[in-house]
Amino acid sequence: MTFLSYLISGLSLGSIYAIIALGYTMVYGIAKMLNFAHGDVIMVGGYMSFVATAHLGWPPLASILLAVVVCTLLGVTIEQLAYKPLRAAPSLAVLITAIGVSYFLQNAAQLIWSSNPKSFTSVVQLPSLKLFDGQLTISSVAIVTIAACILIIIALTFIISKTKIGKAMRAVSEDKEAAQLMGINVNQTISVTFAIGSALAAIAGVLLSSAYPLLMPTSGAMPGIKAFTAAVFGGIGSIPGAFWGGLLLGLIEIFGKAYISTQLSDAIVFSMLILVLLVKPTGLMGKKIHEKV
Amino acid sequence: MRKHRFRILALVLALGMLVLAGCDAAEAKDTIKIGGIGPLTGGAAVYGNSVANGAKIALEEVNALGGLQFELNFQDDEHDAEKSVNAYNTLKDWGMQVLVGTVTTTPGIAVAAESYKDRIFTLTPSASSPSVIEGKDNIFQMCFSDPNQGIASAQYIADNALGSKIAIIYNNADAYSTGIYEKFLSEANAKGMEIVSTTTFTDDTANDFNVQLTDAKNAGADLIFLPIYYQPASLIMTQADAMGYTPKLFGVDGMDGILTMENFNTELAEGVMLLTPFAADATDERTVAFVNKYKEEYDEIPNQFAADGYDCVYAVYEACTKAGITSDMDAKAINDKLIATFTASDFSIDGLTGENMTWAATGEVAKAPKGMVIEDGVYVGMQGGN
Numbered sequence: 001m002t003f004l005s006y007l008i009s010g011l012s013l014g015s016i017y018a019i020i021a022l023g024y025t026m027v028y029g030i031a032k033m034l035n036f037a038h039g040d041v042i043m044v045g046g047y048m049s050f051v052a053t054a055h056l057g058w059p060p061l062a063s064i065l066l067a068v069v070v071c072t073l074l075g076v077t078i079e080q081l082a083y084k085p086l087r088a089a090p091s092l093a094v095l096i097t098a099i100g101v102s103y104f105l106q107n108a109a110q111l112i113w114s115s116n117p118k119s120f121t122s123v124v125q126l127p128s129l130k131l132f133d134g135q136l137t138i139s140s141v142a143i144v145t146i147a148a149c150i151l152i153i154i155a156l157t158f159i160i161s162k163t164k165i166g167k168a169m170r171a172v173s174e175d176k177e178a179a180q181l182m183g184i185n186v187n188q189t190i191s192v193t194f195a196i197g198s199a200l201a202a203i204a205g206v207l208l209s210s211a212y213p214l215l216m217p218t219s220g221a222m223p224g225i226k227a228f229t230a231a232v233f234g235g236i237g238s239i240p241g242a243f244w245g246g247l248l249l250g251l252i253e254i255f256g257k258a259y260i261s262t263q264l265s266d267a268i269v270f271s272m273l274i275l276v277l278l279v280k281p282t283g284l285m286g287k288k289i290h291e292k293v
Numbered sequence: 294m295r296k297h298r299f300r301i302l303a304l305v306l307a308l309g310m311l312v313l314a315g316c317d318a319a320e321a322k323d324t325i326k327i328g329g330i331g332p333l334t335g336g337a338a339v340y341g342n343s344v345a346n347g348a349k350i351a352l353e354e355v356n357a358l359g360g361l362q363f364e365l366n367f368q369d370d371e372h373d374a375e376k377s378v379n380a381y382n383t384l385k386d387w388g389m390q391v392l393v394g395t396v397t398t399t400p401g402i403a404v405a406a407e408s409y410k411d412r413i414f415t416l417t418p419s420a421s422s423p424s425v426i427e428g429k430d431n432i433f434q435m436c437f438s439d440p441n442q443g444i445a446s447a448q449y450i451a452d453n454a455l456g457s458k459i460a461i462i463y464n465n466a467d468a469y470s471t472g473i474y475e476k477f478l479s480e481a482n483a484k485g486m487e488i489v490s491t492t493t494f495t496d497d498t499a500n501d502f503n504v505q506l507t508d509a510k511n512a513g514a515d516l517i518f519l520p521i522y523y524q525p526a527s528l529i530m531t532q533a534d535a536m537g538y539t540p541k542l543f544g545v546d547g548m549d550g551i552l553t554m555e556n557f558n559t560e561l562a563e564g565v566m567l568l569t570p571f572a573a574d575a576t577d578e579r580t581v582a583f584v585n586k587y588k589e590e591y592d593e594i595p596n597q598f599a600a601d602g603y604d605c606v607y608a609v610y611e612a613c614t615k616a617g618i619t620s621d622m623d624a625k626a627i628n629d630k631l632i633a634t635f636t637a638s639d640f641s642i643d644g645l646t647g648e649n650m651t652w653a654a655t656g657e658v659a660k661a662p663k664g665m666v667i668e669d670g671v672y673v674g675m676q677g678g679n
Contacts, residue, residue, distance in 0.1 A: 005507060009501055013500075050556070054555070054556045107334060114593075115338030115339045115342060116339050116554070116593065117339070117527075117554055117555075118554065118556055119554050119556045119558070121556060128535055128537075137536055212501065212528055213527070214500075214527060216336070217338075218335070218336045253498070257504040257505075262492040262505060265498050266498060
């Protein structure tokens, strides 16, 4: 029973990592850049939903919608203002810019909402599910999180494999110049990628804050790093990789805490990462890239 | 051309700052310069801002009394030891005569080493680890030291028979939390208390407490000791509630702030016990006046850090007045006089965080912790407490 309860905690935490990791991996796959500000877009999503429910009294669904709209706009704006001018710059410059944007968002949030933590009211107000005569309690947030993660991965797979914009994304990811020559608007495709990634960040932000209802300007930073780890774990650039990487990371974290040591849980997570990268340097599902000479 | 214009703009700005800086120096002739260091931005910003705000209020009050005049320059250290030392050097260049800082422990250890070397009198509002004051005769603490809290908590639980099987969840990446835990553990063992579950977390894993709570629940713990800050504690309460697990919870001064956290469901904190030097809901005249003023100026309810900052400025003011310090003395002369005053047997301060506070030569403060329990969303003095 305890095992099942840990399994569900792990899946729920892993689902959140997976949703965030999808944003990292999509942007990396298409724009070939590590968007370290992604974690902070999550935090903005959490705050938006918080403001809508706690201050404006909106219903939870409307607050999620607001978070998605604001984060999408924010993601696209960041891309236009900070990353687009650096399209031809070395990748290190883009990376540093992303870190700068991350700090900018954290400090802007601190100016707007102050550094005092806020307690988030879960958007899922259903009673916990009790099974086996109350021996196993599953919180409704956990169920919604896992379900949302599965829905998102199905929708994303559909968009990427079946729609025109998905086709454009795959083309840009494979070869930017060739895609441009074939008449694909590369800039627009990258913007759409950022929009989708940021919308996912908003949903992740709401789910993260619902599961762990503590909102601070730095709330997104650590989950962002963990999700980045998950994306690398699964193979950065690969969408199923981000999904499995996220889930596995969540499970390893919880099981490591439960059965090995609460002190070493992070050490266990990162040792697994090192092991995977030693055996398979491109991550679990990463594609091997052949360098053409 | 565009670049050129920027350069001119930068030059104008730089000149402007020089002029402003000049004004400051001219105004500050007859004031004693107090330097403050703490995190004003970053993850620990809530503590630094609270201390700075509390200190500012005290400063206004003290200056309004018309006696010695003070000036406060509070620098940001982002809870980072290196930046803290930089902030310290900035303050030294500014001409700091007394240091109120640092707010947090890790930077505090680094800065205290410097201010000990430079002979600048230092009173930390809230860096509670003994390593901040150890072996340094001019570093004093306004807050309880961590060992004191651990020992007092264990005694409290034992004396009042609050729990028979005890679980502990602490942050093993944090010197504050670990320090309290270690002393609590040794005192609890000495008292023959039964500790059935000990689990940890770090700042990086402070979101999911399911494992720790399940461990405590399966071990049959009826009281969980939480020597941690209120942010992770709020998550523990939420998750224990979702699990349907209702042990008694016992916290330390870091738990203060839980009731004022925006949008927090205070029903979850019902029955939580804690030892704290300051409660914003206390009804004594001094606390009420401070809380009202703080709310008016900063639109927030002050926590114990704000009260520590406030008390620090008052302690410096009273000590300076008693020692006959004037603003033209250098930091070293002030340092020697203040050490003698703080450790004198007839020197005591009545503040927000305690009555009759006195200091030992080690720099440790002596004051009685107040046992509080949360009832109907407010702190109430615990029975058998003081």
